[in-house]
Amino acid sequence: MIMKTALFSILLSLCVSLVNESEKYRVVIMTDMTHDDGNSLIRYLYYSNEFNTEAIIITPQLPDYNYNSSGPWEKVNSILDAYSNEYDQLKKHHDYPSPESLIKVTKKGSGAIPIMFLTNARKFKGKIGDRYVESEWGDIKFSDWIGEGNTPNGEPKDSEGSEYLQEIFDKDDDRPIFVQMWGGPVTFVQALYRYKQRNSEEKFNKLLSKLHVYGILLQDITFDYLIDLDKVKDKTCTDLKDVESTYNGERVTPKYLLHDQGHFWHYVFGREEDYIKPMLPNEVNGHGPMTDIYDNGGEGDTPAFLYLLSANRGLNEPLEPSHGSWGSLFVPMGEDFPPGYYHTCGVESSHLKRWVNDAKLSFENRLDYSIKNPTEVNHEPIPVVNGMDNKDVEIMEISPGSTIELDTSGSSDPDGDTMSFNWFFYEEASTTSELPVIENPSARKITFQIPNTLNDETIHLILELKDYGSPALKSYKRIIIKIKE
Numbered sequence: 001m002i003m004k005t006a007l008f009s010i011l012l013s014l015c016v017s018l019v020n021e022s023e024k025y026r027v028v029i030m031t032d033m034t035h036d037d038g039n040s041l042i043r044y045l046y047y048s049n050e051f052n053t054e055a056i057i058i059t060p061q062l063p064d065y066n067y068n069s070s071g072p073w074e075k076v077n078s079i080l081d082a083y084s085n086e087y088d089q090l091k092k093h094h095d096y097p098s099p100e101s102l103i104k105v106t107k108k109g110s111g112a113i114p115i116m117f118l119t120n121a122r123k124f125k126g127k128i129g130d131r132y133v134e135s136e137w138g139d140i141k142f143s144d145w146i147g148e149g150n151t152p153n154g155e156p157k158d159s160e161g162s163e164y165l166q167e168i169f170d171k172d173d174d175r176p177i178f179v180q181m182w183g184g185p186v187t188f189v190q191a192l193y194r195y196k197q198r199n200s201e202e203k204f205n206k207l208l209s210k211l212h213v214y215g216i217l218l219q220d221i222t223f224d225y226l227i228d229l230d231k232v233k234d235k236t237c238t239d240l241k242d243v244e245s246t247y248n249g250e251r252v253t254p255k256y257l258l259h260d261q262g263h264f265w266h267y268v269f270g271r272e273e274d275y276i277k278p279m280l281p282n283e284v285n286g287h288g289p290m291t292d293i294y295d296n297g298g299e300g301d302t303p304a305f306l307y308l309l310s311a312n313r314g315l316n317e318p319l320e321p322s323h324g325s326w327g328s329l330f331v332p333m334g335e336d337f338p339p340g341y342y343h344t345c346g347v348e349s350s351h352l353k354r355w356v357n358d359a360k361l362s363f364e365n366r367l368d369y370s371i372k373n374p375t376e377v378n379h380e381p382i383p384v385v386n387g388m389d390n391k392d393v394e395i396m397e398i399s400p401g402s403t404i405e406l407d408t409s410g411s412s413d414p415d416g417d418t419m420s421f422n423w424f425f426y427e428e429a430s431t432t433s434e435l436p437v438i439e440n441p442s443a444r445k446i447t448f449q450i451p452n453t454l455n456d457e458t459i460h461l462i463l464e465l466k467d468y469g470s471p472a473l474k475s476y477k478r479i480i481i482k483i484k485e
Helices: 002-017 037-046 071-090 099-104 116-121 160-169 185-198 201-208 221-225 229-235 263-267 303-312 356-368
Strands: 025-031 051-058 106-108 123-128 131-136 177-181 211-216 256-260 341-343 394-398 403-407 419-425 445-449 457-467 474-483
Touching: 025 037, 025 185, 025 303, 037 071, 037 356, 051 071, 051 099, 051 160, 071 099, 071 106, 099 106, 106 160, 116 123, 116 221, 160 185, 177 185, 177 303, 185 201, 185 221, 211 303, 221 229, 263 303, 303 356, 356 474
Parallel strands: 025 051, 025 177, 051 106, 177 211, 211 256, 256 341, 394 474
Antiparallel strands: 123 131, 403 445, 419 457, 457 474
16 A cells, blocks of 8 residues: 555656646746735746746836835845745645746836826825825826936836846747736836847847737836827727827837736725635735735736636637636727737626636645645646547537537546536637537536537637545636538
8 A cells, every 4th residue: 555655646746747847838027016916926936837937027116116116126035035935845746946047037127107097197195005105206208218318217228127138039939928017017118129129120020929918907108119008098998097198109019919907906806795805815824935925915917827827727728818718808909909919898807707716726726835745735637528638729620510529538637536527618709609508518428519500600618627626626628619611
């Protein structure tokens, strides 16, 4: 029995350590380290084995912090110090990045521009999180912050952070760069400006083709370099108050720009009578050193990487914002914007909220990594559908009226836990509301018929595989059914 248990432990360790190692996402985090950013960073670090974290750029942003405030830098370093203290325990579970590697890519930006919707208010007095803040500023114009020379604060527009981003942009790596815009976009925009100036048009365009920018709001007016703010005001549901475009040059267009104009607030606060934050401090604290820093500020920036986590669990393709994911569902911004620009305008926030509990249980399990060994924590089940055992979204091309048979034989759980199966169609991601009927959606094998009336339509079918470990975890398999005569 002892030998069998030891062998199981070895196999489990090998299985877990190899997950996603060859397909990690390249990630750049732009953050102002405001009241909720620290909590989002803590959750991110518990999943940092799934990412190539290429840069963490810290840029103060008004009204939370003035340009010369040490608060944001001290905050990020306190979290990284705590991560250092947890590292030996965490690496028992996965190949986590070393503390030294994370510290090496953490750099300072410059700027401290007010958040977008306060731009022309010129002052702020009030509580932000648990802090009382008073800030004042003058007119904010794009050219004062991006380009040559110094900012109105007397700082060079180029910074340690913007110069370091040049190195990231210059890497010989064709994988997408997932830019999480939690705050402080001014440093990223200055980096783009400088890279364009220093390189050929061909090289700059190649960089743009790799950029996937997830904007939690649009943060500050330097987003004007990527998207016309006047059009955003006129053509979308975003309330930018009296902000106006002050950029007069040619805009640059990343491959994708996702604009969450409000769904993320659910991770900070809610006006519903029965609202409860997705994670409360008492649910997080007391695990490891990082968890003791986690406070009541919420996690407003967490959706910017949740969609990558759910992609690793089979729910979505991260380069298809309209799939719907742990990070919500996005729709195209329309003909007045580039084709890769998406937003959440007109999309119900339920497309974020429906996955909150799945993401929460996953995080609770990661917190256990701080205090338990690999054989004592739960691991996601492994779905297999018709022999397809990877996390990729599968595409089936069929004719109207066809019968589809799907078999989950081979699905397993690394811990030997009991599993349950749930098949469902994701109507909002599909192009039709005329969906087939699955007689027994909890069956391991299902058969259903595509209606004869459907043609040139796409249906999204998802298998949700749940284990009954503690906490219960889910994995998914998405099948896109393309119907064509």
